[in-house]
Amino acid sequence: MEFINLYIQEIYFIVFAIFIGIEVISNVPAILHTPLMSGANAISGVVLVGAVILIFNIEPDDYLNLTMGAIAVFLGTLNIAGGFFVTGRMLRMFNQKK
């Protein structure tokens, strides 16, 4: 109960986001499903935003948490950079001859 009262705005937001997500994606043709998936995968790397917030909340001499935070940032960036680069590489292969 407390949860619903606290997060009602977010719940609205999530419901709309689910519908937008499905609406936008259901028009993607089968030939682009792999790039769609790797592109979406890259977008899930937005979790890096959380890691950036986190890393400045850690005391500079708290080495354990700082190390774990650094790994989190590394993994998040790897997800984003790798995801977008590989999607771009795949999409460049889809050509139409004149």
Added chain:
Amino acid sequence: MLTFIHLGYLLAIVSFIVGLKFMSSPVRAKTGNLIAALGMILAVITTFVAVTTNLEVVPTTNLVVLFVAVAAGSIVGKRLSDKVEMTAMPQLVSLFNATGGGCAMLLGLVEANKMNIDAASISHSLLLIAGMVTGAIAFSGSIVAERKLAGKVKDRRSYFIMISARLLLALILILPALYFTDILPIDFTAFIYILAVIAIVYGVWFVLPIGGADMPVVISLLNSITGIATAFAGLVYDSKVMIAGGIFVGAAGIFLTLLMCNAMNRSLLQVLAGKFKKSTGAGSDVEIEVKEISVSETAMALAFAQRVAVIPGYGLAVAQAQHICGQMQQMLEKRGCEVDYIIHPVAGRMPGHMNVLLAEANIDYSRLKEMDEGNDVMEQYDVVLFIGANDVVNPAAETNPDSPIYGMPIIRAHQAKQVVVMKRSMSTGYAGVQNELFGMDNCSLLFGDAKNSLQEIVNQLKLI
């Protein structure tokens, strides 16, 4: 300043939507990818500015750690994406998915380390746990999926794994309930680490029993779980851009998961249990008489055809025959013949994988037809070449209710004027059923390695 931060996040969310929207056409998809990438950079920079302006002094250590980690991640990501072979794409996507899940898991753990549990609300702690657990499952599950796709780990379908997996899932649900009702007298940090270990083991157990041909479903599902983990983390940090990004990915993943399940006529639960309907035996004992065809006969049939369709399966990619296939297409097109590719939704190891493999071989994407498009005009094809697949053309899926694959949507190759099946041997496909197509009058088999056979066909075509 606050206005700019809000606008930055808003713009990032809009760019994700536009980026995904542009994925619906091959012409605009490149732009879409670029827009989404720019939106992501904007989101990260906005966060950096927002966090650092709130601090009185920005600690140098943290700043250095952040920049080193971001630089390392970008370099490794670029290198991995430049090096990967297109056949290994499913492995790489799984690996990147694991990194996203791992990041979400670590966020949960570090937050728990720093958290003062007495001051935190139960809702907040529950969201933290949810993000950490889903992240951990996506992390270990994706790594196992990657290992399986690379052929390093085999399917394990034992009762021990199936039962303990369910037990672990139950534990993941029950433990938080016990903890928050004060029945479990341990400290929060210890509790969350125990949960993390359980979730990691569950992720491994969850993917291990799933069969190789079901991998497209699993990868899509894991992708969606990472998205959900991101959304949970977004709720913890009250970050709209994380929630939106996570939910879009979750929706995309679920959409593709269900699409793959439908294409195999199996429910998600059947796939997750690693089950396959047992053949009832009826019809499968009947010996099928097949006709063989030689390379020169095949080349002759192709040379005088007006319309040819190629139905590729993963076997084509395994034999590395895409490029030869492209050569054959060019030669046939010079003779005024139209060549289409009809692609079953589950061809390959991830959704749409076969299209990428053919695009890499420089095949015009307007020639890549979806199953339904191909079926509509099947009667017009003079020759259908069926390479490196099996179950996706078995007419039993439509005619024989006893067949294990009954109800699965198929490419109706049997309706074409002539079908040539290129196969290594008479072995059955993943479903373990005989293919009735092979015994039909208009179907003949060309045995041998797909690459060699295609090469010989190309050589013969040069002579005709």
